[in-house]
Amino acid sequence: MTTLGTSMMTLAAEPIWNVGARMWFGDQASTFAPKSDSLFMFIFWVSTFFFLLIVGLMTVFVFKYRRIPGVPQQRSAAHNTPLELSWTFLPMLLLAVMFVWGFRDYMYMHVVPAGAEEIHFKARQWAWQAIYDNGASPTETTVVADMDVPIVPVPAGRPIKVLLDSEDVLHSFWVPDFRVKIDVMPNRYTTTWFEATSEFDSTFMDADGKEVPYKDHYLFCAEYCGDQHSQMAAIIRVMPAGDYEVAKAKLADIWNGPDGPKPLAEVGQILAMQKACFSCHTVDGSVGTGPSWLGIYGETERVRNSDGSMEDVVVDENYIRESIYVPAAKLVEGYPNQMVSYQGQINDRELGAIIAYIKSLNPQAADEAADGAADEAVQEEEAQ
């Protein structure tokens, strides 16, 4: 009885034209999704009607009035003003309905509700970095389209304002299950918002041993942004608001673990993921858009200076620092001038951690170079 009552209520709440929506769409995981889909399905059925009308009439006419040798052709009127006026103006009414309906829901999606929590998404070639209001960024990753992408926890049932900007070229923020899309620009902030629905299909165990329900949704880049455009993804992980708060708080301090400060190299690895270093630099020796970091520290590389001359340099702390802040100054031979400067994006403390991480990828050279670097540091101090 209850089931029947519920399903009847669902039927009553669901407009008739929504029939068939499952054929077209994946999850409706935001409050906006049913609105967008409802108009889609309305237009779908209107279109289906007109398509069947035209193709149906066409088929009937082609069959009925096919040319048969010896059968004289019939005469017919060459125009009919009332008929032509009606198929000019009646569709206009339908189109007006679609326009107003689409505009209304578009405004719903563009006006951020007051008090919405803000999550800043930074787009770079080719990764997303979410920054929460406590300054934290996701540290966990998973594999989408052969690429390690961040898992971004978001709360269910609470409006989230999405603030977006780009470090380099145009990108576009799209979560298909939310039906939300907005372009991301290098010279201005854009905003949108969403409220995820409380639908979960999996659970994970958090640090305190509590089972947390969640559901994952893809975040794709929808505006072409170059080489690895199709791998610029992230996972939006919707979980109950309380668990989200716990997860967010845990991300706040990447420098310290439960047992005190983390090793610098470990922090560097997290930072390298957050800053999208891995979209170009592999750590397994395979060739990417930039040189692989595996064993690069302490090696001698042939580089092209910004004036075009060639030179051999040893990859040491100073070379790494320069390559992060002024990437075009000394390009490793054979690699394009593709990287943007991270000046202002990575501070001194973070830089130290990333250098420590790169060093850790060639432990032998790191040990050997330790003395030399110490000497240099002493010399520099003396010079000052």
Add this chain to the structure above:
Amino acid sequence: MTTIPADTAGAHGHDDHDAPYYASKGGFFVNVWDWMTTIDHKKIGVMYLFAVMAAFALGGAAAILVRLELFQPAVTVGGDTSGMWPFSTNLGYNKAFTLHGAVMVFLFIIPSIPAALGNFMLPLMLGAKDVAFPRLNLFSWYIYVIGSIFAIVSILLGGVDTGWTFYTPYSVSFDQYGRVIAMTLAVFILGFSSIFTGMNFVVTVHKLRAPGMGWFDMPLFIWAIYATAIIQVLATPVLGITVLLLTIENVFKIGIFNPMYGGDPVLYQHFFWFYSHPAVYIMILPGMGIMSELIAVHARKKIFGYKLVAFSSLGIAAISFIVWGHHMFTAQGELASAIFSGLTFLVAIPSAIKVFNWTATLYKGSIALTTPMVYALIFLFLFSIGGLTGLFLGSLSVDMHLHDTYFVVAHFHYVMMGGTVMAFLGGIHHWWPKMFGKMYNERWALFGAGLVFIGFNMTFFTQFFLGTLGMPRRYATYVDEFTTLHQISTIGSWILAAGMLIHLAVFVTSLFGGKKAPPNPWGGLSLEWEAASPPIEHNFHHEPVVRHGPYDFDDAVPPHTEPGEFPLPAPDGKAKH
């Protein structure tokens, strides 16, 4: 039909009044020089036809490679890092789809119908000897060739991976070694070719109509070409300005579109679509014009509501200038989006009118299922889907989801390929006997059309689902969920290609062994059917006089007339056999 006596073949064409326009003028080099310096609109039209066909083959080959790469979710073959081959790297794929888009848009579809069929047919249908400015016509062909050379140079330098839209800042911020400049320069030069052709046609329609031919006695193909020409003349300069600014920014590092120098990337999008949206109608309007010819002649019926169809062409041309912002619903402000969404719905009306009128024309017709007619029916089927799916994209809230997805890819392929290319194929079959004086094999052509129809729908209908389910455009790799739909689409592309190859074979066999074509194989009433097949160099022996409208089948044709035995009111009063 007169044939060329062998002994006069070497004489000057002017002396031989019955020789076909392509009659040999002498030895090989004499003929090459003759074609290269010809100001005959028919020869220029044929040269354009071969050029755009070559471009179509190049763009089509790129499309097949793109689809092949998408057969698997990942970039399939590793090892090669040169980026020249679509299967080995993301970069290779990105270059392949850019090549496909740029070649198809700028080298093929914009010049396809107006420059090839339009050049050949427009003066014939008007009853004129040539276009108004024959030398300008030849000039525009050479500009087209020069522009194409720049495009090919850009490809030979390594190709560009910006997409055919060249969106800033991506197209100006990274090392492209001058290839973007070469490609945009190609677009700039090709634009002039388009402008000159448009100017030529506008003047021709105004000044060179046969005596007795009023504006509403013109075939609807002329109306469509006229509306197209107006857009070409008015919109193309903006494209020229845009790519010029892009090049200036690229070379001199002046901030226009690139935020790195203080420019604005959205400004580029406004500039680009201010041309490229009207350009969509440069692409589709001539196809609509061909549709009217095909339906009228092969159903032997006056186009239902001729004036409404003619004015809807002009209506489309006018509204096309004020809807460009619907390409930027996710980039521009709310007010702009609202205005452009409303205007976009407005442009749906004239297109819908045409579809209704073509359908109504079939009523009580005498419908022959020739290849041109079958292509007209395919056009109605596919263009209806293409047009109606535009409504989803014009609705703001729905477009938030569908923007930049495979739904958009499917939509514009249904309009551009399902519309323009199908009309082009129908038009080529329709006028093939007139252009080359040879009939083609109807049965094989129909078989090819069937394959094209099936292959097209398999390739592109699947992409509507890919779009709504969450597949973005221009993706070299994708998540596993989309594999099945992508594979159906790729297999469809092979069937589509097979259909195209059959058409190619049918045309080649027709050229070398086709049956001789009568002057009027379909029983058309517009003036091109009064010329010989193929036409003589000056088109008509005497200036034709219009005695009936182009579609007066009910009044001008006695019942029981078979095509081929149409009474041809020849200008000199003698009926030709």
